[in-house]
Amino acid sequence: MTSQNTPLADVLPRIAPQPGMPERVRIYEVGPRDGLQAEAVRVPTAVKVEFVRRLVDAGLTTVEVTSFVSPRWIPQLDDAHEVLTSVAPLDDIRLPVLVPNDRGLERALAAGAREIAVFASATESFAQNNLARDVEGVLAMFEPVVRRARAAGLPVRGYVSMCFGDPWEGDVEPRKVASVARRLLDMGCTSLSLGDTIGTGTPGHVLELLDTVRGAGIPLERTALHFHDTYGQALANVHAALTAGVTEFDSSAGGIGGCPYARSATGNLATEDLVWMLRGLGIDTGVDLTALATTSRWMADHLGRPSPSRVVTALT
Template identity: 60%
Template sequence: MNTRELGLPMPVASPRPAELPSAVTIWEVGPRDGLQNESEVVPPAVKLDFLTRLAEAGLTVVETTSFVHPKWVPQLADAAEVIDGLTPREGVRYPVLVPNERGLDRAIESGVRDVAIFAAATESFTRKNLNRSLDEQFGMFDPVVSRATAEGMDVRGYVSMVFGDPWEGAVPIEQVVSVGKRLLGMGCSQLSLGDTIGSATPGHVEAVIGAFVAEGVGVDRLAVHFHDTYGQALANTYAALRLGVSTVDSSAGGLGGCPYAKSATGNLATEDLVWMLDGLGIEHGVDLAALVDTSVWMAGQLGRPSPSAVVKALAG
């Protein structure tokens, strides 16, 4: 049954606390970060339908795919086909992850205007994910960012393992800030701070964001990307909002994880985020009913129920 027929309940909106942003940009990562971790390859036609449905639900940033070598992420081997088949919706950005210069070449050839690079805050993860040391990763990313910005493209920088690493444990905050500032210095317009294994807690989030601010990085340059491994994603998001962060990454239906960190379970579900934002009186532009419909549909395509608590409550 279409969820619109169920008479969706809505959260009771309370007066928005003064320290919270009046509006939040939701950076939807489901089509890329969500589907890259699937055991079965999702057909391009389904991905294109997914992209259309997400845009029609009101999401204004929909991370589409990654121009990564098929050997490493076979689920995204159809990146060029998906980009070629996409009918962009006016006012919607469709960023693409590019791991290296070859990925950037493919993005430029496909007419992409927004790209992202994927760095890490720890030695262990950069070696496992990029086959480079923590310092060597910057030599790989520098020409990508330089060329992309010269082409007039916007470049986002992801920093993974910000709040914990499965091989190293706790990550020194000063190390995270150093990595982030180097990416911004290269020309990245925004940093997405990733809780790759979902181990962060609100106090830790406040400490990391506070450290960036103390080093002169404005909260307008920061976004957050939480995984819900320990059920802390919404609490961590609220902590970031209280400090002025106004871009939050999430994945429709809670899809995704990280193919290089097996302890990383699903991303923060976009529906769960929207429910909280509605209750806080924060603008976001997303039609919750349409989004729930989309996640129920995608769950059917994948053959399993959505892990999102809000999807379960409203469509169950």
């Protein structure tokens, strides 16, 4: 137990490294995009810009800033151009943006984007509900986008959603995930993020999927994982992935966000909760946990509700 006179902000986990774990992990912060996109409260542009800057100041080196989607789809992100041009450039900081199609890429390039991401699905139902196309149609739509971005010298991340479960189809076969992931790499994506969009994955399932992905010739060093904590499994799943050799994980400051197109897609893994566990394992992230928790509490105040993150609650 801690003394009543000990500030909670000074409490940190004991470092107890485990054999076989990586020395360093890259955190791909998605709070400003994935975190805010489904929020009902309108967040002013200036607050979004300040959010990104605070995240960078806390030590995060990759922050997904926004998405160049049609405002009809996601009104919250209709200020994508203003947000990106206000925060960029930041030296040595990756500021990727999501683009849904060729028109989105044009807007992103005009705003000075230096890295983009595209968003595919492992299941037909989600592809239809999210982009009104089947899986093949989505991949065909993204191929010229990826080709054009790569020709412009931009790295391209390929998201694959519904990798563990789908609210319409149920369980998702790992081979389907590996097939879509392979297609994204073959069309030119430089990295992948495999998403547990509705949070149904468990550690054994994670290892099974990674074995299948690796068997399809997809290097784990080019693969990140995106977990949701809907069923309380996110950190356990991260731990399993670490033992398999994954060294990049998506998370959202304060645990904000979900997916506006999927039922049950709540509970992004909170960046603070991830950093706490990684710190305890002796894995370097470069993140100032106290500064990050303070930032997430600040954003929670703007959203008008408490942060879902357990670590934010404990430290602030």
